[in-house]
Amino acid sequence: MEKDITIYDIAKDLGVSPTTVSRALNNHPAVKDKTKKKIFQAAADMGYQSNVFAANLRSKRTNNIGVIVPSLNSNFQSSVLAGMEKVANKAGFNLVISQSLESSDKEIANTRSMFNSRVDGLLVSLASDAEHLEHFAPFHKRGIPVIFYDRIANSDDSTGVTIDNIQAAQVATNHLIEQGCTRIVHVLGSVKVSVYADRLKGYKYALMEKNIPFDQDRIIILSEINEEAGEKIVNQILEMNPIPDGLFVSNDACAASCINHLKQRGIRIPEDIAIVGFNNEVISRLVEPKITTINYPGFEMGEVAMKSLINYLDEPERTTLQNTNKITLRSELIIRESSLKKKDGFFN
Structure with missing residues (x-):
């Protein structure tokens, strides 16, 4: 099994310092564009993978947002996800998507997996047989925002985005x-x-x-x-x-x-x-x-839910996520x- 390529390998190959390689890969303005280009090319050729996980541990953010949908086989859900993706991409977040298949047991398992993966926030459309919400309690305790959309919950700790x-x-x-x-x-x-x-x-x-x-x-x-x-x-x-x-x-x-x-x-x-x-x-x-x-x-619902979540992540002290903060979109x-x-x- 091949060993992982490090910044030291790239530095040795190009005859530059490891600090220069690190700065270039983080797009630091102190490194000239010509040098950056050379380092990016060498990193790609050598198969370097940045240690995003370690960097995220330092920043205490994964830049991942979890989304749990009842079923991916739905035009409506596809439209919602497209709206979410648009806003998330622009803000530098990735979506981690799973489906409950309309099963509360699967929803609970998905929620546990999202929590263990340290997602920064969670967007959920509830499974059809979801009656209890205890599986979201760890998120609330840790201060991780949970926003429900379409199928929303009556929870004091969470916002819901829906239509009337x-x-x-x-x-x-x-x-x-x-x-x-x-x-x-x-x-x-x-x-x-x-x-x-x-x-x-x-x-x-x-x-x-x-x-x-x-x-x-x-x-x-x-x-x-x-x-x-x-x-x-x-x-x-x-x-x-x-x-x-x-x-x-x-x-x-x-x-x-x-x-x-x-x-x-x-x-x-x-x-x-x-x-x-x-x-x-x-x-x-x-x-x-x-x-x-x-x-x-649906697309607008995805945009609004994602914007609400990212706004909270950016300014938690100025944004409240409560049931009174239910967002109702217009239908016709x-x-x-x-x-x-x-x-x-x-x-x-």
């Missing part, structure tokens, strides 16, 4: 009611997850406002709201008597799948069943008819053809 899911769901359901729908099915994930619990509230509030009775049979709760779930949902709603005239799905990919399966069964969209999705994913603009959806600003309904039973010219 109650209001968003209310707007989506109201739109279907305005189109003449009275038998609206709502498809969502586990109500243990804050976003789905809030969307169910918003759906119920909209029905109450219009004196439409709430029917538990029109609530479809799934462990995964994805493309594969579309056929199952369609089979379930077509067995209802009478069949629904509106469908509000908490995910655009799933809503698109529902549209395809409904069309295959001879159901017209929106004439027979009007459909609203959620997230404003690319798929919502590619299917026919295009899907009315809630624009959930984008109206397209999938929900427009009333053709009165207000296509978006």
Whole structure:
């Protein structure tokens, strides 16, 4: 096994002092550009790896920020991560990403691993079965900031970045009611997850406002709201008597799948069943008819969460991270053809 190349090896090879090599590799202004270039080239040719870990121990920073996502197989999460990456890169931080796969046990293991890796801060979207938050206590004790996004926790020690899911769901359901729908099915994930619990509230509030009775049979709760779930949902709603005239799905990919399966069964969209999705994913603009959806600003959410974390790391004494510091981003309904039973010219 080859031994690690050190600054002394580079210095010997180039006939310069180890101090000059060290300064050049740290981009010190005292070293001439020509010398720096020669040292960088020699370091690359010889396979030198800087001892970042030792340097980080001295500065007490790793410049790594941990991110725990429920699943990487999500357009929304990809968008959030892109926003985080943009801000982190600019500030000189790296992301260490892991996924809980919707399991609280895996989330706990990920959290322990992040803590042992000495990440400077942690960004988390909670797993669907996460009920307890004790695994974040070591971070709070050590003064390591934890920020939740999208699926947030009610914790006095942590900030949450989200949208007003109650209001968003209310707007989506109201739109279907305005189109003449009275038998609206709502498809969502586990109500243990804050976003789905809030969307169910918003759906119920909209029905109450219009004196439409709430029917538990029109609530479809799934462990995964994805493309594969579309056929199952369609089979379930077509067995209802009478069949629904509106469908509000908490995910655009799933809503698109529902549209395809409904069309295959001879159901017209929106004439027979009007459909609203959620997230404003690319798929919502590619299917026919295009899907009315809630624009959930994932990229912006990633940017805001990361900026909040880095601001705290830079100035902890001036920045507080508390539950009262919940950041709520704006969402909006984008109206397209999938929900427009009333053709009165207000296509978006």
